[in-house]
Amino acid sequence: MKEKKLKYTLISVASIAAFLSVWYLVTDVFHIFPSSTFPSPVKVAQAFIRKLTVKTPDGGTLATHLAASLKVALYGYLLGIGIGVPLGILMGWFRKVDLIVKPIFDLVRPIPPVGWIPLMILWLGIGMRAKATVIFVSAVTPSIINAYTGIKQTNSVHIWVARTFGAKSLETLIKVGIPSALPMIFAGLKVSLGASWMALVAAEMLASTEGLGYMIQMNRMVGKADNIMVGMITIGLVGAMLTWILEKLENKLVKGGRTK
Amino acid sequence: MEHSGKIKKDAMILCDHVSKSFVNGNETAEVLKDITLSVEENEFVVILGPGQCGKTTLVNILAGLERASGGEVTVNGKKVTDPEPERGVVYQKTALFPWLTVEGNVGFGPKMAGVPKKERKERTKHYIELVGLSGFEKSYPIKLSGGMRQRVGIARAYCNNPSVLLMDEPFGHLDAQTRYLMQEEVERIWSQDKRTVIFVTNNIEEAVYLADRIVLLSNCPTTVRNEFKIDLQRPRDNMSSEFLRLREEIGRHVEMTR
Ligand SMILES: Nc1ncnc2c1ncn2[C@@H]1O[C@H](COP(=O)(O)OP(=O)(O)OP(=O)(O)O)[C@@H](O)[C@H]1O
Ligand SMILES: [Mg+2]
16 A cells, blocks of 8 residues: 555656656756747746745736635635525425525526626626636536435435435535535535636736735736746646645544445 | 244234235225234244245334234234334345434334433433444544444344344345345344344345244245244354255255245
8 A cells, every 4th residue: 555655646746757858858957949939947936936025027926816816715614605505405305495595596607607707897897806706616616416326316315315314405415414424525626716716817917906816917017927837836736735735634533435 | 843833822023823914996906915923022023035035025014114914913912003103124225314414213113102312312322332333423424434324224134123023034135245244233232132023034044033933924825834942042144054954954945935
């Protein structure tokens, strides 16, 4: 088991190292691409360090942009899953809720979250609320769908067990429905997180004065490819980190394997 | 030994002319047709029937999980309309909660019934011991073998102190070796902690090994074909000539229902 893990880590490290080497070779060594539009990994690393303290040309350090992005993302995400998961659960368990909510949901769902941006700018301006709303829309849909499906897939024998032990409907939902849907719910939370992070960057490129998306956009205007890459890499790393946190939480909360 | 059709109106469980049809669109499938049987208190009755004849449907009706289309079931004179903790069920498909440990699964019933934690712990421990799973209290079902899971299922049903236990082919998908072992276990548990048991199977040997009385069902639409009283001493020896003779005789009756 341990050996397998070590092997896995080694392969991961090797693959990243190979990627960086190729990048280095095509830029600093063979100069295949012009360094102003395709900077080498060394240049990007330097830009990264510089961006920790320097505010130009986009009005903020990396940390302030990151903080702005995280704040908006978390607001929108938490609101999205906070409404989406319970709503999905209720829709999956109570037929009446399903009948009322499903038609609206099915109509709204096909609209891509980014499609909400123009309307949100009109309604809420280009501040925090507009962006958070767009992220909310991205996060809420997968949360609903996964919680709904997870509850619907509850093993009917499990429900029988609870009923023969005298559990009422709400009790059965809490003691049986939700625990058995938990793996699905977590899958939804992860999809929601990815969707939120993507929508965030899109929203910041279109309607913002701060954040990682804004930073990328501003640096495009002044042609600073190294800063753009710094922004992209930060977005990637932070996204991966958030997913990792969620997975840790899942391993803590989802007990006894993921089989039905 | 064979005595068919007589039912006692004062028996603990009375299944009175029960029938069940499933309606799917405009097709109606008649599964149970006029099932009448009675079970005495602390009696071990085995319902023996071919595959797909409606055994699970009958168990669900007895449990109160499903409504009969005709007839009624009474337990202690009270009509069965809903599931109740006094009738414990061991399901055909091992239906342990995968997110709970052995302890959590076994203690689920008492928890639902609001039994205080201390008493619940003691009871849980007792029944885990009874089914021989001490040491596995903290294991999740995914780590257990099929036989162990069924033991947990039995302990879970017992732990709620039901007066009636309904067991729906609990050993149906165990290998032969484990199956023998589990039959001995069920016999032992039942002898130590008497309950009224209705045990469903399609295995003749299992039926003869366990039953005070065997109720033989027909093919679909299902009725009661025959009843056999098994007066062998317990625990039974499934190699004894008496056992083999009974097994063969019932086997002949089963052949006739095919
Ligand atoms: N809810 C339902 N709706 C429609 N048909 C059903 C339903 N439940 C059971 N049936 C049908 O009733 C028949 C008997 O099913 P049941 O599961 O009770 O039989 P069984 O004897 O327990 O089968 P097995 O030997 O596989 O355990 C089957 O043909 C099944 O398709
Ligand atoms: Mg069955």
